[in-house]
Amino acid sequence: MSFSLSCYRCGERYEDTARVRCACGEPLWVDARPTAFSWDDCRNRDGMWRYEALLPIDRPEGVARAAGGTPLVRSPGLDDVAGGRVFVKDEGENPTGAYKDRGSAVAVPHTIATGDDVVGTVSYGNMAISTAAHATSLDRECLVFVPEGTSSVRLELIAQYEPTIAQVSGEYGALYGDALDLSERLPIDVLVSDAPTRISGYKTALFEICDSLAPETPDVIALPASSGGFASGVWLGIRDLESAGLIDESPRLCLVQTAAADPLTRAFEDGATDPTPMSSDETGDTIAHSIGNPDPPSGARALAAVRDTDGAVVSVTDDEIRTAQRRFAVDGGFCVEPASAATLAGVSRLAERGELSADESVVLVPTGTGFKELGTGGRDVATETVHRADLRDRLESLLAP
Ligand SMILES: [Zn+2]
Numbered sequence: 001m002s003f004s005l006s007c008y009r010c011g012e013r014y015e016d017t018a019r020v021r022c023a024c025g026e027p028l029w030v031d032a033r034p035t036a037f038s039w040d041d042c043r044n045r046d047g048m049w050r051y052e053a054l055l056p057i058d059r060p061e062g063v064a065r066a067a068g069g070t071p072l073v074r075s076p077g078l079d080d081v082a083g084g085r086v087f088v089k090d091e092g093e094n095p096t097g098a099y100k101d102r103g104s105a106v107a108v109p110h111t112i113a114t115g116d117d118v119v120g121t122v123s124y125g126n127m128a129i130s131t132a133a134h135a136t137s138l139d140r141e142c143l144v145f146v147p148e149g150t151s152s153v154r155l156e157l158i159a160q161y162e163p164t165i166a167q168v169s170g171e172y173g174a175l176y177g178d179a180l181d182l183s184e185r186l187p188i189d190v191l192v193s194d195a196p197t198r199i200s201g202y203k204t205a206l207f208e209i210c211d212s213l214a215p216e217t218p219d220v221i222a223l224p225a226s227s228g229g230f231a232s233g234v235w236l237g238i239r240d241l242e243s244a245g246l247i248d249e250s251p252r253l254c255l256v257q258t259a260a261a262d263p264l265t266r267a268f269e270d271g272a273t274d275p276t277p278m279s280s281d282e283t284g285d286t287i288a289h290s291i292g293n294p295d296p297p298s299g300a301r302a303l304a305a306v307r308d309t310d311g312a313v314v315s316v317t318d319d320e321i322r323t324a325q326r327r328f329a330v331d332g333g334f335c336v337e338p339a340s341a342a343t344l345a346g347v348s349r350l351a352e353r354g355e356l357s358a359d360e361s362v363v364l365v366p367t368g369t370g371f372k373e374l375g376t377g378g379r380d381v382a383t384e385t386v387h388r389a390d391l392r393d394r395l396e397s398l399l400a401p
Contacts, residue, residue: 083351
């Protein structure tokens with residue numbers, strides 16, 4: 001299937017589908033702008049391929065077929081904490097436990113169909129795991145760049161798919177530009193966080209949310225924000241549905257950052273169009289390492305998405321994230337990674353500020369499972385050992401009202 005790319009900011013169009021950024025400097029995305037699409041046109045297929053008509057490639061082979069199709073769960077136990085009527089779009093149920101699979105499901109098969117290059121990516125974790133899984137399922141070699149010092153737990157998760165893993169020292173943030181350069185000079189296609197084909201895969205999360213709730217449209221959608229790629233994809237999905245006449249009023253996009261690295265929140269509060277990269281002196285450690293991005297490559301586009309939808313960007317602390325992660329588990333039954341828990345902390349901030357009311361629907365999008373993080377939090381769990389002969393007596397006292 002042929003497609004072209006365009007720039008959200010200046011409108012320039014490109015036929016070279018390997019291109020990532022516009023001459024103006026902003027990231028590109030895949031044009032769709034459907035005018036004749038209805039929910040009845042969805043295909044009778046699993047996962048995100050239900051929306052194949054709106055995607056730039058036909059359904060591929062491999063693990064891509066398992067991507068998307070995650071549940072949207074009404075979760076009333078979280079209403080009080082959030083301050084709205086909560087739905088949870090559990091992206092942790094993708095094949096590698098993260099929304100990244102939606103992007104890999106389009107980007108990896110597309111790049112494989114267009115040449116013999118090795119598939120590569122630059123990632124702290126989830127995107128490396130996902131890209132490696134999708135590449136190997138199509139029998140293609142994969143190369144991942146991870147930062148020096150990546151934990152052995154994460155390396156093991158990536159290594160199970162047997163990609164070549166390069167731990168890179170030096171300024172990790174600069175690798176984004178290096179990766180684009182390497183893609184031009186070597187037989188490798190590095191699929192960065194905002195590769196246009198990735199972004200088009202992400203929009204299927206928005207389609208699924210709106211398809212599930214149709215004819216209603218959610219009032220607010222809350223996402224963790226790092227590179228700005230996922231927010232871009234969700235915004236692209238909103239634009240597609242508006243163009244097709246399937247939604248009248250856009251959901252307000254709420255992006256949530258960690259206070260340890262929040263260039264988008266700062267730019268939003270300053271009224272700036274472009275985020276200012278944060279230096280290492282200005283950033284701190286966080287448990288939400290999936291979103292600790294001091295220089296988001298799609299940051300300006302994510303800010304445009306928020307302003308276009310009348311949304312907001314907020315930052316939350318690690319303490320708020322820990323509390324939210326517990327609430328997700330205890331009140332909702334969901335195991336989410338810290339970056340994902342940030343969404344709950346973020347919307348409760350909006351509610352406190354009067355920007356979300358109790359009767360409004362809010363979709364929290366935990367983008368990654370917490371199961372990959374277990375054992376890394378250093379938390380002791382207190383339990384009691386009881387001999388089986390004493391179980392009945394002990395339980396009687398434990399369960400006594
Ligand atoms: Zn442009």
